[in-house]
Amino acid sequence: MLCELECGPRAPEAGVAVTSPVLEKLQNLLDELRPLDAGTVATYIPELGRADPNWFGISVVTSDGHVFEVGESRKEFTIQSISKPFVFGMALEERGREAVMGHVGVEPSGNAFNSVVVDDTNRPFNPMVNAGAIVTTGLIARSDPDHALDRVLDVFGRLAGRELSIDEAVYQSETATGDRNRALGYLMKSFGVLDGDVDIAVDLYFKQCSLLVTARDVAVMGATLANRGVNPITGRRAIAEEYVANVLSVMSTCGMYDYAGEWGYRVGLPAKSGVAGGVVAVLPGQFGIGVYSPPLDAKGNSVRALEVCRRLATDFALHPLRYQPRVAAAVRRTLRGHEARSNRVRPPAADRYLSERASCIAVYELEGDLYFGSMERVFRRIAADLDSVRFVVLDCKRVTSVDSAARSILLALEAELAAVDRSLALSYVRAESLVYDQLEELHARGVPAYPDTDEALEACEDVLLAEADHAGAVPAAVLASQELLAGLSAAELLAIELVTELQPVSAGDVIVRTGDVADAMYFVLEGSVSVRVPLANGRSRRLSTLGAGVAFGEMAILDDQPRSADIVADEDGALARLSVADLHEVAFEHPNLAATLYRNLSVALSRRLRSANEQVRALEE
Numbered sequence: 225m226l227c228e229l230e231c232g233p234r235a236p237e238a239g240v241a242v243t244s245p246v247l248e249k250l251q252n253l254l255d256e257l258r259p260l261d262a263g264t265v266a267t268y269i270p271e272l273g274r275a276d277p278n279w280f281g282i283s284v285v286t287s288d289g290h291v292f293e294v295g296e297s298r299k300e301f302t303i304q305s306i307s308k309p310f311v312f313g314m315a316l317e318e319r320g321r322e323a324v325m326g327h328v329g330v331e332p333s334g335n336a337f338n339s340v341v342v343d344d345t346n347r348p349f350n351p352m353v354n355a356g357a358i359v360t361t362g363l364i365a366r367s368d369p370d371h372a373l374d375r376v377l378d379v380f381g382r383l384a385g386r387e388l389s390i391d392e393a394v395y396q397s398e399t400a401t402g403d404r405n406r407a408l409g410y411l412m413k414s415f416g417v418l419d420g421d422v423d424i425a426v427d428l429y430f431k432q433c434s435l436l437v438t439a440r441d442v443a444v445m446g447a448t449l450a451n452r453g454v455n456p457i458t459g460r461r462a463i464a465e466e467y468v469a470n471v472l473s474v475m476s477t478c479g480m481y482d483y484a485g486e487w488g489y490r491v492g493l494p495a496k497s498g499v500a501g502g503v504v505a506v507l508p509g510q511f512g513i514g515v516y517s518p519p520l521d522a523k524g525n526s527v528r529a530l531e532v533c534r535r536l537a538t539d540f541a542l543h544p545l546r547y548q549p550r551v552a553a554a555v556r557r558t559l560r561g562h563e564a565r566s567n568r569v570r571p572p573a574a575d576r577y578l579s580e581r582a583s584c585i586a587v588y589e590l591e592g593d594l595y596f597g598s599m600e601r602v603f604r605r606i607a608a609d610l611d612s613v614r615f616v617v618l619d620c621k622r623v624t625s626v627d628s629a630a631r632s633i634l635l636a637l638e639a640e641l642a643a644v645d646r647s648l649a650l651s652y653v654r655a656e657s658l659v660y661d662q663l664e665e666l667h668a669r670g671v672p673a674y675p676d677t678d679e680a681l682e683a684c685e686d687v688l689l690a691e692a693d694h695a696g697a698v699p700a701a702v703l704a705s706q707e708l709l710a711g712l713s714a715a716e717l718l719a720i721e722l723v724t725e726l727q728p729v730s731a732g733d734v735i736v737r738t739g740d741v742a743d744a745m746y747f748v749l750e751g752s753v754s755v756r757v758p759l760a761n762g763r764s765r766r767l768s769t770l771g772a773g774v775a776f777g778e779m780a781i782l783d784d785q786p787r788s789a790d791i792v793a794d795e796d797g798a799l800a801r802l803s804v805a806d807l808h809e810v811a812f813e814h815p816n817l818a819a820t821l822y823r824n825l826s827v828a829l830s831r832r833l834r835s836a837n838e839q840v841r842a843l844e845e
Contacts, residue, residue, distance in 0.1 A: 310383060554599065
């Protein structure tokens with residue numbers, strides 16, 4: 225259990241951390257799938273056969289550059305066919321769509337990656353099979369043969385966010401055993417679709433396949449595609465945005481070879497595998513996945529990597545043909561408790577205490593549809609604040625729906641907050657709403673749902689005040705405890721007491737109605753009352769709540785305008801009613817009384833105005 229932070233009367237603490245549900249999911253998948261012993265390590269390139277079948281690493285990189293990784297995510301392996309979609313993107317940039325389409329198609333072949341098949345125009349079916357990849361590499365090589373490798377290294381370095389190198393042993397092994405690929409190159413040359421020198425194109429193809437990467441690198445490359453061609457970690461563009469959709473389209477239809485159809489049905493994420501055991505998968509706008517595990521199935525795809533992607537897509541509802549809005553900033557605004565105080569009007573001591581301590585209350589205003597990508601960012605945002613936050617309020621006023629993936633992250637958030645002694649609350653979640661129903665599991669765990677953020681803030685403030693030794697004390701049920709009567713002499717206070725009328729109230733009693741004559745002021749001795757404005761739909765909106773020690777209706781001593789709001793008792797309590805006529809008589813007999821009363825009224829109004837101004841400034845920032 226991590227220690228608590230300083231908030232209210234608690235002891236100082238630091239370093240509060242929670243575990244991301246994404247990271248926890250990846251770790252669970254790593255532990256669960258590592259014993260899976262299906263598949264065999266590729267040996268047709270002899271150097272690949274040296275890989276340990278137990279190596280297993282997973283990484284997920286979001287489109288805003290956050291990295292999750294577990295296992296051997298930094299273990300280097302050769303990129304192999306994962307290079308193909310990115311070289312295709314390079315060819316599109318250098319030669320244009322129409323020129324590239326004249327050399328290679330974009331249709332699934334339904335055959336193995338090294339098949340000798342072409343379409344009815346003698347083009348390779350797509351750039352994801354070896355024949356098509358050699359043709360697109362040939363397009364790169366022909367543009368500038370002497371610097372083609374430098375261009376490949378530059379682009380792949382920008383994709384991965386670091387300088388990559390070639391595994392010379394694998395390159396030599398590919399060169400020594402690559403007769404089939406050379407044959408494919410010469411066949412494509414004979415068909416007129418491979419430009420330039422065959423040996424140069426095939427040699428560059430061997431080198432691009434021999435680039436050393438890690439699962440993390442591959443995930444960053446996928447995230448770069450998810451981020452419209454810009455590396456989300458370095459901020460450097462790697463692929464022109466106009467061609468990213470073309471690359472992802474071919475990955476979707478052809479990236480998993482003759483398993484592409486079932487992959488599209490079960491997982492749906494644009495993806496590409498490599499025979500060294502790597503897989504890249506992309507959810508546009510959200511993240512890239514990189515997995516490394518050497519054992520392959522009969523189709524040449526990593527067994528564990530396929531299962532990782534399938535489980536992530538299923539458990540987090542990630543299939544791209546499912547509605548996936550673009551990831552935006554789901555947190556519209558964050559406010560702390562000293563910036564956005566509740567409308568509960570409290571005695572000065574309590575007000576000062578909360579001004580100093582309420583910053584540990586944090587309100588996160590959410591908006592839009594909550595799903596995996598948006599809720600994962602919300603989780604990170606909250607986790608980053610926990611050193612100084614004790615109460616987390618999620619304002620759902622602008623939330624339209626919460627899908628199953630977002631709900632699982634919310635449940636994980638609640639559990640993680642509870643583990644570090646933080647509390648979670650929801651606001652603007654009404655019992656008859658869709659969002660309320662979608663958050664049923666949170667309600668079952670006891671997470672409170674308030675009709676508005678004001679009430680949520682008040683509940684958090686009440687907890688802080690309840691822990692205070694003095695500020696949280698309820699003023700005595702006597703007029704001498706009233707802030708508006710502070711400073712009166714004993715004789716002046718006695719004169720006020722003689723003309724006030726004790727008025728017991730029950731919860732729900734309407735004490736003042738909108739439009740009533742303003743002929744009296746009231747002091748709250750016990751319980752609390754709320755100031756409410758009637759709305760057109762039959763409901764009312766709470767403007768403020770007043771507890772013991774606070775007066776209301778005091779504006780009646782300044783003018784005789786009709787009441788502008790309803791005053792309703794929140795609970796059983798007691799009031800002291802002072803009519804304006806009686807007050808004027810007492811003030812005539814005690815000349816200093818009026819001056820003291822007006823001074824106290826001015827101070828109270830000034831304090832409330834300053835608080836309102838601070839909140840307005842906070843809302844504008």
